[in-house]
Amino acid sequence: MINEYAVKIENVSKSFGDTNAVKQLNLNIPQGTIYGLLGPNGSGKSTTMKMIMGLLKPDNGNIEVYGINPQTTPYEVKKIIGYVPETPQLYEFLTAMEYLEFIATIHELEQNEYESKVNEFLKAFELVGHENEVLGGYSHGMKQKIAITAALLIEPKLLILDEPLGGLDPKSARIMKDLLNRLTEEGVTVVFSTHVMEIAEAVCDNVGILYKGELLTEGTSDQLKELSNTPEGTLEEAFLKLTDSSSVRDIVEALAR
Amino acid sequence: MNLTKTRKIAQVLILSAVRARRRNSNPVVEAKSRLINNKIAAVGFPLITIATYLIFYRGGLPLELISSALSQAFVFLPVFSLFLMVVNGLIFEITLSEYNTSTDIINWLPLRASEYVVGSTISSIYFSLPFLMVFYGVTLGASAYVGQLLIWVATLMVSLMAILIGGFFIEFVRAFMNEASSVISKRGGRFSQVLQLVSTVSIIAVLALFFNYKVLIKVMEWFGFTLEQVWFIPIMWPSMIIQSLINQNITNSTLYTVGSLALMVASYSLGSYAREKYWVPKPITMSIGSSVKVRDRKTGSLVARPEQVIASKDLKALFRKKEMMTLLAIPLMLFLLNFINMDVSVLWDDAARAADRLGVFILPGMGLFMMSLYVSMVSIGQEGRGFMNLQISPVTPRQIILGKASVGWMVSAIILVGMLAVECYFIRIPMDAFFAVCVIGVATITEACCLGLMVGSMFPDFTEVPRARFISSGGVIGILGSGMVVLVTIAPGLLNHFVWSNNLSFWMTGLITLVLAGVVCLLSISIAERKLKELLLMN
Numbered sequence: 001m002i003n004e005y006a007v008k009i010e011n012v013s014k015s016f017g018d019t020n021a022v023k024q025l026n027l028n029i030p031q032g033t034i035y036g037l038l039g040p041n042g043s044g045k046s047t048t049m050k051m052i053m054g055l056l057k058p059d060n061g062n063i064e065v066y067g068i069n070p071q072t073t074p075y076e077v078k079k080i081i082g083y084v085p086e087t088p089q090l091y092e093f094l095t096a097m098e099y100l101e102f103i104a105t106i107h108e109l110e111q112n113e114y115e116s117k118v119n120e121f122l123k124a125f126e127l128v129g130h131e132n133e134v135l136g137g138y139s140h141g142m143k144q145k146i147a148i149t150a151a152l153l154i155e156p157k158l159l160i161l162d163e164p165l166g167g168l169d170p171k172s173a174r175i176m177k178d179l180l181n182r183l184t185e186e187g188v189t190v191v192f193s194t195h196v197m198e199i200a201e202a203v204c205d206n207v208g209i210l211y212k213g214e215l216l217t218e219g220t221s222d223q224l225k226e227l228s229n230t231p232e233g234t235l236e237e238a239f240l241k242l243t244d245s246s247s248v249r250d251i252v253e254a255l256a257r
Numbered sequence: 258m259n260l261t262k263t264r265k266i267a268q269v270l271i272l273s274a275v276r277a278r279r280r281n282s283n284p285v286v287e288a289k290s291r292l293i294n295n296k297i298a299a300v301g302f303p304l305i306t307i308a309t310y311l312i313f314y315r316g317g318l319p320l321e322l323i324s325s326a327l328s329q330a331f332v333f334l335p336v337f338s339l340f341l342m343v344v345n346g347l348i349f350e351i352t353l354s355e356y357n358t359s360t361d362i363i364n365w366l367p368l369r370a371s372e373y374v375v376g377s378t379i380s381s382i383y384f385s386l387p388f389l390m391v392f393y394g395v396t397l398g399a400s401a402y403v404g405q406l407l408i409w410v411a412t413l414m415v416s417l418m419a420i421l422i423g424g425f426f427i428e429f430v431r432a433f434m435n436e437a438s439s440v441i442s443k444r445g446g447r448f449s450q451v452l453q454l455v456s457t458v459s460i461i462a463v464l465a466l467f468f469n470y471k472v473l474i475k476v477m478e479w480f481g482f483t484l485e486q487v488w489f490i491p492i493m494w495p496s497m498i499i500q501s502l503i504n505q506n507i508t509n510s511t512l513y514t515v516g517s518l519a520l521m522v523a524s525y526s527l528g529s530y531a532r533e534k535y536w537v538p539k540p541i542t543m544s545i546g547s548s549v550k551v552r553d554r555k556t557g558s559l560v561a562r563p564e565q566v567i568a569s570k571d572l573k574a575l576f577r578k579k580e581m582m583t584l585l586a587i588p589l590m591l592f593l594l595n596f597i598n599m600d601v602s603v604l605w606d607d608a609a610r611a612a613d614r615l616g617v618f619i620l621p622g623m624g625l626f627m628m629s630l631y632v633s634m635v636s637i638g639q640e641g642r643g644f645m646n647l648q649i650s651p652v653t654p655r656q657i658i659l660g661k662a663s664v665g666w667m668v669s670a671i672i673l674v675g676m677l678a679v680e681c682y683f684i685r686i687p688m689d690a691f692f693a694v695c696v697i698g699v700a701t702i703t704e705a706c707c708l709g710l711m712v713g714s715m716f717p718d719f720t721e722v723p724r725a726r727f728i729s730s731g732g733v734i735g736i737l738g739s740g741m742v743v744l745v746t747i748a749p750g751l752l753n754h755f756v757w758s759n760n761l762s763f764w765m766t767g768l769i770t771l772v773l774a775g776v777v778c779l780l781s782i783s784i785a786e787r788k789l790k791e792l793l794l795m796n
Contacts, residue, residue, distance in 0.1 A: 055648055057794055074793070078651040089645040091570060093577040098570075105566040106650045134577070 005064075006031045006158050006189035007052055012061030014047055021047040023213040025061070029191060029206075032184050036204035037193040038239060043210040045193040046086065049160050052191065053083055066157060079107070082151030086162040088143035092136035096127065096146050099135060100153060107154040114153055121149040124175055141167040148176065152183075159183065161192035165199060177203055197236035207235070211243050258372055266368065266376030268292075271383050294383050298390040305391060309398025324403045328503050330396050331405075331412045335419040335495035337392070341385050342378075342423030346431065349381075370533035374525065378424030385420075412499055415517070419495040422521050428528035432535045458586040491520050563652045567660025568667075571636055575664060580727075581639060584631045588672055591624030618680055622698070625672055629702040630739055632665035633709025637792070638717040638727030647793065654789035658714075658782060662706045669702040689763035696767035697747050700774035704746055704781075708739040711781035714788035746773045 007029040014022040022044040029035045037045045050056040051063055054070030054077050063070055070077040091099055097118070104114040122128050125145040135143060144167040151159060159180075165173045180190050180203055194200050200207055201221045208218035217227060221235045228238040271292055313323060393413060400409035488497060494517045501510035575581045640647065647657060677695060712735030716728045728735075749769040753761045 053649060055794065075651050075653060078649055081649070083649045085645060087642075089642045091574070091643040091646065093574055094570065098573070102566055102570055103646070103650070106563050106652055108563075 004031065005029060006033075006066055007035075007191065008062075008064040009048070009052075010062045012048075012051060012058045012063060014044075014051060014056060014058050020213050022051070022058075025210075025213075025215055027208060027215060027218070029189060031066075031189050032187045033205040034180055034184055034190040034192070034203055036200040036207040037191065037210060038195075038197070038200055038207050039193075039210035040243060042212075044213040045210055046162055047213075048210070049083075049162055049191065049193065052158075053081060053160060054078065080157040082154055082156030082159045084144075084147045084151045084159075084161045084164050086166070088140070088147040090135045090143055090146060093134060095132045095134050096122075096138070097131045099146065100150060103150045104153055109154065117153055118149065121145075121152065125149065125172055141169060141172070144168055145172060152179075157188060159188055159190045159192075161190065163194055164192055165194065165196065197234065197239055201235040209239060209242055216242055258369065258375065262368060263372045263376045263379070266373055267379035267383075270377055270380035274380070274384070292383070294386045298386040301387070302390045302394045305394030306398040306401070309395045310401050313399060313402040320403055323399055324405070327396065327399050327403060327405060330399075331408055331503065332496050332500045334392060334396065334412050335416045335499060336493060338385075338389065338416040339419040339423035339492055339495065341388055342381055342420055343427050343430075345385055346381055346424070346427030349384075371525075371529040374425060374428045374528045374532055377428055378421065378528075381424050381427065382420060389420075408499070408502065411502055415495050415498050415514075418517055418521055422492070422495070422517070422524050425521070425524035425528040429524065429531045432528070432531035458582060458589060491516065494520060563656045564660040564663070567647075567652070567657055568663045571661055571664040572667075574639060575632065575668070578639065581632075581635070584628055584635070585668070587628045587631065588621055588624035591627075592621045617683075618676060621676060622701075625669055625676065625698075626701050626705050626743060628672075629665045629669040629705035630709040630712075630736065632668060633662060633706040634713040634732065634735070635727035636661040636664065636710065637713040637789070638719055641719050641721040644719055644792075654786045654793065657789060658710055658785050662710055662782075665706040665709060666702060669706070670699075673698045673702060693750055693763035693767045696770055697750055700746055700770050701743055704743050704774045704777050705739065707778040707781040707785070708735075708742060710785040711788075712736065712739060714785045714792065717792065742777055746770055746777060749773075 005028045007027065009025050009027040012022060012025045013020070025044075025048065027048075037048065039045050047056060051058050052065060052070065054074035057071055065077050066080060068076050068080075091102070094102065100114070100118050104111075104118075119128075122131055125148075127142060127145060130138070130142065135146065138146070144164075148161075148164060151161075165176060168176060177199070180192075184190060184205075192204075204221070206218060206220060207224060209216040209224070217224060219227070221238075222231075224235065224242070225231050225233060225238045228241040230237045230241060275292060393416075396412070397406075397409055400406050488494075494513045497513040498510055498517060501507075501513060575585070637644075677698065680694065681691070712732050713728060716730075716732040716735060718727055718729045718732075726732075747770055749761070749766040750763075753759055753766045
C-alpha cells in the first residue's frame with residue numbers, strides 16, 4: 001500500500017510534568033510538500049518535531065512516518081529523516097569535513113556518493129577553505145550551514161527543520177528556500193517551523209498553527225487569511241488574529257510611553 | 258580602578274564557577290547555589306586554630322621541636338601560597354573546555370583590564386580559601402602555643418603579598434596561553450595537537466606531584482637548609498623575608514620586602530597588560546588535514562562501519578578536548594608517584610626477588626585500570642549537546658557501546674603492551690607467571706572498559722561546563738563498585754600467591770580470571786545497552 005502521507009499524527013499528546021506541551025494533535029502531511037508549523041514560543045512545535053523523529057515518546061496517540069512507527073522502529077525512521085535543530089548540535093572538536101564524514105558513514109553512504117555533494121554544499125554556503133577547521137571556531141551561522149549540509153547529505157525522504165533560516169546570511173537563506181522547493185519536486189517532504197511569517201508564506205504549501213499545544217487551524221496561506229477575515233492582509237496578520245495576539249499594538253503603545 | 262566594579266566582577270566569576278560545578282537540572286535550585294568557601298573559612302579557621310593549640314597543649318611535644326618545625330613552616334608558607342595560586346590557576350586553565358571560555362560579555366562592558374585582573378585574582382583566592390584556612394589555622398594554633406604570634410602575623414602579611422603575586426602572574430599566563438594556543442593552533446595543525454597533548458599531560462602529572470606529601474616534605478627540608486642559595490629566584494623573595502626575620506637580619510628582610518613589593522607591582526602590570534592586549538578571547542580555528550579513512554572490509558570502499566566511525570570520533574575527542582586529555586595523565590601521574598614513593602633501584606638489583614620487582618608496576622597498573630575505567634565512563638557524558646547526533650542517527654545502542662568501548666581499550670592496550678615489555682626486560686619471571694600477568698592486565702582493562710560504560714550510561718552528565726565531570730555524583734558509587742568487581746576478578750591469582758602458597762598453576766588462575774572477566778563484561782555491556790536505549794530517547 002502506498003502511503004499518501006509522509007507523516008500521520010493521530011490524537012497525540014505529550015506532557016512534561018504539569019505542562020501539556022501537545023494536546024490531542026491530529027496532523028496529516030502529504031508527501032512531497034512543504035509543511036510549516038507556526039506558533040508562538042512554547043506552542044509545541046519542537047515537541048511535535050521531536051516526536052516525529054522518535055526522540056520523544058508521546059504519552060498517547062499514534063505517529064507514522066512513511067508508514068513506519070518512530071516509537072517502535074526508531075532506527076528505520078532515522079534512516080530516512082534529516083533533522084536540523086534550532087541550535088546546531090555539532091561535535092565541536094571535529095573539523096567540518098570530519099563531522100560530515102561521520103554523518104555520512106553512520107548513514108552508510110559511499111564516499112563517492114557524498115564527497116561531491118559535500119563540496120557542492122561547502123561551495124554554495126561559502127565554506128570552502130574552512131572545511132578543515134574545527135567546528136568550535138565556527139560562527140553560529142556557519143554551524144547552521146554545516147547542520148543543514150549534514151541533514152541534506154543523507155538524501156532524506158523527510159526533512160525536519162526547526163527554525164532553519166535563523167543565523168543564515170541572506171544569500172544562504174535564499175539558496176535554502178530555492179533548495180527546499182527543488183527537493184519537494186523530487187518527492188522530499190519538508191516539515192519546518194519558523195517565527196518568520198514571510199518565509200512561511202513564501203515557501204510552505206500548507207501551514208498549521210499550533211497554539212498552547214493544540215492545532216488551531218491548518219491550510220494554505222490564502223485559506224488561513226480567509227479564515228481570519230484578512231484576505232488582503234499578510235500571513236502575519238492572520239497569525240496574530242488567530243492566536244489572539246491582537247493586543248500587540250496596545251503593548252507597543254505602552255512600551256513606547 | 259573602580260572597586261565596586263572589581264568586587265562585582267569577582268563575585269560574578271566566583272558564582273559562575275560555583276554554579277557550573279553544582280549544575281542542576283532545576284534552574285531554581287541551581288540559582289540557590291551560594292558562596293560557601295568564605296563561610297567555611299570563617300568557621301573552620303578558628304576551629305582548626307583551637308584544635309591545633311589543644312593538640313599541642315595535650316601532646317606534650319618539646320617546645321624546641323615545635324618551634325623548629327614552625328620556623329620551617331613560616332618560611333615555606335609564603336612561597337607555598339604563591340604556588341597554590343599558580344597551580345589552581347593552571348589547573349583551571351588546563352581543564353577548562355575550549356568551548357566554554359565564553360567570557361565574551363566582558364568584552365563589551367565598560368571594564369578596565371586591571372579591574373578584571375584584580376577581580377579574577379580575588380575569585381582565585383576564594384577557591385584557595387579552604388587550603389589556606391588549614392595551613393594558616395594550624396600554624397596559628399602552634400604559634401600561640403610556642404609564643405610566636407608576631408612572626409605568624411608577619412608570615413600572614415607576606416603570604417598575602419605572595420598570593421597576589423601568584424594571582425596576578427597567573428592572569429598573565431592565562432591571557433598568554435589563550436593567545437599562544439590560538440596562534441599555535443592556526444599554524445601547527447596536527448603538530449599543535451600533539452604539542453597540546455604532551456604539554457597538558459605533563460603539566461597535570463607534574464602538578465599532581467606538587468600535592469604529594471613526600472614531595473612537600475622534601476621541599477620543606479630543602480627550604481630549611483638551602484633557601485639562601487636561591488636568592489636570585491624572585492618568587493622565593495617572600496619566603497626570604499621570613500627567613501631573614503627569623504635570622505633577625507633586618508637589612509636583608511627590608512631588601513626582600515622591597516623586592517617582593519616590586520615583584521607584586523610587576524606581576525600586576527604584566528597581568529593587566531596581557532589582558533589588555535589579548536582582551537578578546539580568540540576563537541579556536543585549529544586547522545587539521547583531512548583524516549585517514551577506514552576501508553570497509555566487505556565492499557572495499559572507503560566507508561567505515563558505524564562502530565569504527567564512533568570509535569574514531571571518540572579517539573579524536575580524547576586527544577583534542579582538553580578536559581579529556583587530562584585522563585591520559587593518570588597513568589603517567591601514578592608512574593611518577595611510583596618513583597617518589599618506591600625504591601625503584603630493585604629493578605636493577607639482580608639479587609632482588611621477582612615479586613619485589615613486579616611490585617614496582619602495581620601503581621602504574623592501577624593507573625592504567627583507572628584510565629580505562631575513566632575513559633569509558635566519561636565517553637557518554639562527554640558527548641554533551643553533540644549526543645543529539647547519535648539520537649537522530651540510525652545507530653543501535655550496541656554499535657555505540659562497541660565503538661566507545663574500543664577507544665578506552667585500544668589506548669589502554671597500547672600502554673599495557675609497553676608496560677609488559679618493560680616488565681619482561683626487568684623481571685625475568687617464568688613463562689606461566691608472565692602469562693598470568695598478561696591475563697590479569699588484559700582482563701582488567703577489558704573489564705574496566707565495560708564497567709566504565711555501564712557506569713557512564715547509568716550516571717551520564719551531559720552538561721558542558723568548565724571542569725565538566727561527564728558523570729553525575731552517583732557515578733562515584735559506580736567507580737567504587739567497579740574497583741571491587743575487578744578486585745574479585747583478579748582475586749584467584751592474588752589468593753593463590755599469598756594464601757594458597759601457589760597450589761594452583763598460573764595457567765589455572767589465569768583461566769579463572771578470564772572466565773570471571775567474561776561474565777562481568779557481558780553483564781555490564783547488557784546493562785549499558787539497556788540504559789543507552791533509554792538515553793537515546795529524550796523523555
